[in-house]
Amino acid sequence: MRTLMTAMLGTALGAALVLAADAAAGKATYEKSCKSCHGADGTPNAAIAKALKVEMKALGGKEVQAKSDADLKKEITEGVGKMKGYKIANPDDVVAHVRSLKK
Numbered sequence: 001m002r003t004l005m006t007a008m009l010g011t012a013l014g015a016a017l018v019l020a021a022d023a024a025a026g027k028a029t030y031e032k033s034c035k036s037c038h039g040a041d042g043t044p045n046a047a048i049a050k051a052l053k054v055e056m057k058a059l060g061g062k063e064v065q066a067k068s069d070a071d072l073k074k075e076i077t078e079g080v081g082k083m084k085g086y087k088i089a090n091p092d093d094v095v096a097h098v099r100s101l102k103k
């Protein structure tokens with residue numbers, strides 16, 4: 001089991017090093033894992049914001065876009081405020097997709 005996981009991790013890391021960020025792959029992950037709360041175009045889902053009692057910012061807006069790629073990646077994978085971190089396989093691709101939402 002451990003060997004299998006190490007092999008899988010190695011493959012994922014290798015792929016990440018070879019491929020530059022792929023916004024199309026990021027979009028696919030975004031639609032699966034993020035869209036329900038953040039909307040297809042980064043506009044927050046008002047019902048989620050209300051349920052969690054938090055002011056969600058548009059991902060395409062100035063404040064979020066002003067963050068560095070490294071900060072966005074950290075927030076996405078480790079969590080930020082009321083959002084838990086998401087263990088997605090291709091965080092760099094998702095960051096590239098979030099960049100494409102810029103208004």
Ligand code: HEC
Binds near residue numbers: 034035048072082
């Ligand atoms: C269950 C709902 C939910 C899902 C799914 C979700 N988020 Fe979030 N996200 C939130 C909430 C709520 C916040 C605001 C957290 C706070 O400020 O307390 C947030 C904040 C963020 C922020 C920081 C925005 C800011 O205010 O600066 C980023 C970036 C982000 N999410 C990206 C993502 C990405 C990418 C995914 C998919 C991998 C994702 N989120 C999945 C609910 C969600």
